[in-house]
Amino acid sequence: MRHSEDFLEQIALCIERGKVDSAAAFPPDLAGREGSDELALRALQAGVPPADILSRALVPGMERVGRKFRDGELFLPDILMSARAMTAALEHLEPHFLSGGVRRKGRVVLGTVEGDIHDIGKKIIALFLQGAGWEVVDLGVDVPAGKFLEAVAAHGARAVGLSALLTTTMARMEGVVRTVKAAHPDVLILVGGAPVTAEFAARIGADGTAPDPGGAVELLEKAAAGGREA
Numbered sequence: 001m002r003h004s005e006d007f008l009e010q011i012a013l014c015i016e017r018g019k020v021d022s023a024a025a026f027p028p029d030l031a032g033r034e035g036s037d038e039l040a041l042r043a044l045q046a047g048v049p050p051a052d053i054l055s056r057a058l059v060p061g062m063e064r065v066g067r068k069f070r071d072g073e074l075f076l077p078d079i080l081m082s083a084r085a086m087t088a089a090l091e092h093l094e095p096h097f098l099s100g101g102v103r104r105k106g107r108v109v110l111g112t113v114e115g116d117i118h119d120i121g122k123k124i125i126a127l128f129l130q131g132a133g134w135e136v137v138d139l140g141v142d143v144p145a146g147k148f149l150e151a152v153a154a155h156g157a158r159a160v161g162l163s164a165l166l167t168t169t170m171a172r173m174e175g176v177v178r179t180v181k182a183a184h185p186d187v188l189i190l191v192g193g194a195p196v197t198a199e200f201a202a203r204i205g206a207d208g209t210a211p212d213p214g215g216a217v218e219l220l221e222k223a224a225a226g227g228r229e230a
C-alpha cells in the first residue's frame with residue numbers, strides 16, 4: 001500500500017513540476033530523474049489502479065498547478081510543461097479505460113469550444129465515457145459551433161459534450177447549444193469545465209453539467225434513459 005502511495009505522490013509531483021520524462025531537461029533540479037511518463041507506466045505495472053492514478057495523482061497534481069498559477073508562483077511556460085506531463089501519463093492510462101467495444105451505448109461528440117485550447121479535462125471525460133461503454137468522437141480544441149453540428153450528423157451522435165475553461169469562451173456554449181438543438185432537438189448536450197455551473201447550464205438550454213468525470217457518466221446515462229433533469 002505504501003508503495004502505491006509513493007507512486008501517486010511522485011506522479012503528482014511530476015505534474016506539479018512539469019517533469020515529463022527522464023530525458024527532459026526541465027525542471028533543472030530534477031534532471032535525470034523519472035518523469036510522469038515512466039512513473040505512470042511503472043505504477044500500472046506494479047498494480048496501482050488506473051482510476052487512482054487519475055483521481056489521486058494527476059488531477060490533484062494539476063489542482064496544485066492551478067493554485068500556484070493563481071497565486072503567481074507559476075507562469076504559462078510552467079503550466080505548459082505540467083500539461084505535457086499530464087498528457088504523457090494519460091496516454092498510458094487510456095487503454096485501461098477502454099471497455100473493449102462490445103456494448104456500445106451510442107456516440108458522444110466531445111470538444112472544447114471555439115477560442116479555448118484547454119483539453120485536459122475533456123480528455124479525462126472522454127476516458128471515463130469510453131470506459132462506461134460510450135463511443136467518443138473527440139473533435140479536439142477550439143471547435144466552432146458548425147463543426148459540432150457537422151459531427152453530430154456525420155456520426156449519428158446521441159449526445160454532445162462541450163468543455164470550456166475560460167469565462168469568455170464559456171459564453172460560446174450557448175451558441176453551440178442553439179445550433180445543435182435547432183437541427184437535432186433530441187441530441188443531449190452536456191456542458192462542463194471549471195467555470196460552468198448547473199445554473200448556467202440550465203440557462204443556456206443544455207441538458208446538464210457535472211464537475212467531475214464520474215458525474216458526467218452518471219448524468220449522461222440518466223439523461224439518455226429519459227430523465228433529462230440531471
Ligand code: B12
Nearest residue numbers: 066083116117118119120121161163166167192193194216
Ligand atoms: C493547464 C492550464 C492551461 C494550459 C492548458 C493545456 C491543455 N492542454 O489543456 C495552457 C498553458 C495552454 C493554458 C492557457 C491559458 N490559460 Co489556462 N489554465 C490551466 C489550469 C492551470 C489547469 C486546467 C486543467 O487542466 N485542470 C485539470 C482538469 C482535470 O480539470 P478541468 O479542466 O476543470 O476538467 C474537469 C471538470 O471541469 C470537468 N469537465 C471539463 N470539461 C467537461 C466537459 C463536460 C461535458 C463535463 C460534463 C465536465 C467537464 O471534468 C474534468 C475532469 O474532472 C487552469 C487553472 C484551473 N484551476 O483550472 C488555468 C486557467 C483555466 N487558465 C486561465 C487562463 C487565463 C489562460 C490563458 C488565457 C492565459 C494567457 N494569459 O494566455 C490561456 C488561454 C488559452 C486559450 N485560448 O484557451 C484561467 C482562466 C480564467 C477565467 N476565469 O477565464 C485559469 C482558471 C487560471 C487562473 N486562475 O487564472 N492554461
